Amino acid sequence: MSKNVAYVLVLLIMVSCGKSERLLTSATGTIYECLVVIPDRPLSSESLSAIEHAGTVHPNGSAYQQAVATTYDLVRNTMADDMPGLPQMEPYFVLSHVPLAQFDNYLKPTRNILIVEINKDKYTQLKVQRARDKWSKPQALVRIQAPNDETFVNYWLEHGEQIREWFVNEELARQIRFYRANTNKDARAYLQKRGYDALIQEEYVIVKSEMIKANEDSVDVLWCCNNKGPMRRDIIVYSYPYTSQTQFSKDSICAMRDRVLGQLVSAQVEGSHMGTEYMYFPPKSRQVQALRDSTGGFYAIETRGLWKMLNGEAMGGPFVSLTRLDQVNARVVTAETFIYASGQKKRNALRQSEAILYTLKMPNEK
Numbered sequence: 001m002s003k004n005v006a007y008v009l010v011l012l013i014m015v016s017c018g019k020s021e022r023l024l025t026s027a028t029g030t031i032y033e034c035l036v037v038i039p040d041r042p043l044s045s046e047s048l049s050a051i052e053h054a055g056t057v058h059p060n061g062s063a064y065q066q067a068v069a070t071t072y073d074l075v076r077n078t079m080a081d082d083m084p085g086l087p088q089m090e091p092y093f094v095l096s097h098v099p100l101a102q103f104d105n106y107l108k109p110t111r112n113i114l115i116v117e118i119n120k121d122k123y124t125q126l127k128v129q130r131a132r133d134k135w136s137k138p139q140a141l142v143r144i145q146a147p148n149d150e151t152f153v154n155y156w157l158e159h160g161e162q163i164r165e166w167f168v169n170e171e172l173a174r175q176i177r178f179y180r181a182n183t184n185k186d187a188r189a190y191l192q193k194r195g196y197d198a199l200i201q202e203e204y205v206i207v208k209s210e211m212i213k214a215n216e217d218s219v220d221v222l223w224c225c226n227n228k229g230p231m232r233r234d235i236i237v238y239s240y241p242y243t244s245q246t247q248f249s250k251d252s253i254c255a256m257r258d259r260v261l262g263q264l265v266s267a268q269v270e271g272s273h274m275g276t277e278y279m280y281f282p283p284k285s286r287q288v289q290a291l292r293d294s295t296g297g298f299y300a301i302e303t304r305g306l307w308k309m310l311n312g313e314a315m316g317g318p319f320v321s322l323t324r325l326d327q328v329n330a331r332v333v334t335a336e337t338f339i340y341a342s343g344q345k346k347r348n349a350l351r352q353s354e355a356i357l358y359t360l361k362m363p364n365e366k
Contacts, residue, residue: 027111027136031171031348034079034093037103038116040072047153054157071116071149072097078160079114079167083347084284085304085318090347092164109136112167115143116152123147126155130166140170175355190222191237195328195363198335200224200235200356207234214259217241223264231341233353236261237360239333242325247332248301250285253323254278257336261307272312276319281306290324290358298365300324307338318346320354328363335360 029035043051051068068074080091098107100117107113117123123145131141142163146152156163179199187200190209204224212219217240226233238260246252254276265274276283283305290300301323308316321336337353339346 024133024135024137024139025109027139028109029111031111031175032093032351033096033110034112034114034167035096035098035107035110036072036075036079036114036116037098037100037107038072038075038114039099039118040070040097041149042070043068043074043149043153047149050150050153050157071118071152074153074156075114075116075160078156079164081164085281085306085320086346086350087281087306087316087318088345090345093167109139111136111139112170113139113141114163114167115141117143117145118147118149118152119145120147126151128155128159132170138170138174140167142166171351172355172358175352176359179356179359184224187222187224194220194239195326196237196239196333197359197361198237198356199359201226203228204233204235208264212260212263214240214256214263217256217259219260221260221264231339231344231346231349233337233339233349235335235337235353235356236264237333237335239326239329239331242330242332248323248325250283250301250303253285253301253303253321253334254283254305256332256334257303257321261336261338262310267309267312267315269312272309274307275310277306277308277316288322290322290360298324298362315340315342317341318350320350320357322357322360324360324362326362333360333362 048068051074066073066077068077076095079093080095082089083092093112100115103115124147127145129143131143133139134141144152144155146155176199179201182202184200184202184204187204187206188197191197204226207223207225209222212221219238219240222237224235240256258276262273262275266272283303285301285303288300288302290298303321303323305319306316307319317339319336319338321334323332323334326333335357337350337357339350339353341349
């Protein structure tokens with residue numbers, strides 16, 4: 001953003017239901033849907049040049065990445081970009097779009113809302129507000145007010161992905177709060193004996209809970225599976241001795257994944273085992289904040305990619321893992337979920353299982 005552009009960023013505005021406040025209606029819409037309230041007007045040549053220079057438009061055969069010509073196009077290409085680590089194209093968010101004049105009381109209870117107001121007569125500088133539960137509950141709201149298109153475009157090019165990430169985190173936090181009421185006591189007891197905890201749901205059954213050997217490492221494994229309905233979801237938590245910081249590199253995490261899951265997960269064909277897809281859709285890692293439903297943050301590495309069966313049936317799907325350091329016991333702990341759902345969309349199921357990973361707590365965390 002230009003240094004000449006001043007803006008005020010309100011990090012968080014909490015709107016809650018106290019005894020003296022009105023009761024909020026339940027939010028409408030489904031998970032990972034977002035209503036975008038923004039004027040859909042053509043951008044100036046200066047704004048389009050800035051967008052092109054930033055490399056925001058990157059045609060890749062996606063159904064959700066399209067040429068940018070208007071203010072809404074710019075937002076759409078970020079909020080509805082391809083979610084990484086899926087075997088088919090699915091967007092981060094399914095979007096609905098209305099101009100501000102059509103944003104009425106019927107639409108205000110929507111669970112995720114992004115409002116962009118651009119008006120030189122009302123605003124002299126950029127202002128960004130984030131709020132929860134303003135018109136319904138649970139609800140996440142971001143309001144961006146800008147005096148002109150150029151100011152908004154510059155802000156969005158720098159912070160658009162952060163806005164999208166905030167909405168994703170809000171959905172994960174909602175899922176985590178829902179999980180607290182119904183957990184698998186046996187699975188949690190196994191983890192708690194080792195100083196850990198995680199909100200593994202009651203629908204998951206324990207497949208294995210034992211020590212295995214992965215090359216020279218002794219690996220403590222808890223494997224749970226939810227095989228109800230047409231979709232299978234698995235959660236695996238495994239830990240092994242910490243020796244160096246290099247264990248948190250993507251290559252090291254994926255190599256251990258191949259050793260552990262390759263030993264545990266097989267198919268009907270003799271000699272088949274689980275592996276990781278490296279050639280066409282290589283895994284991606286990034287540093288994230290663990291325990292997303294808390295105010296604190298802990299160092300963690302999130303890895304996304306695709307799994308496949310080797311030497312066996314043509315089976316595969318997405319996986320997400322979260323790798324953390326247990327400082328008390330000097331161990332590396334990885335919690336992973338992988339999905340098998342042939343011919344089905346997988347984004348929502350993967351996100352719901354992913355939320356469980358972010359409930360994993362180490363021995364020194366309350």
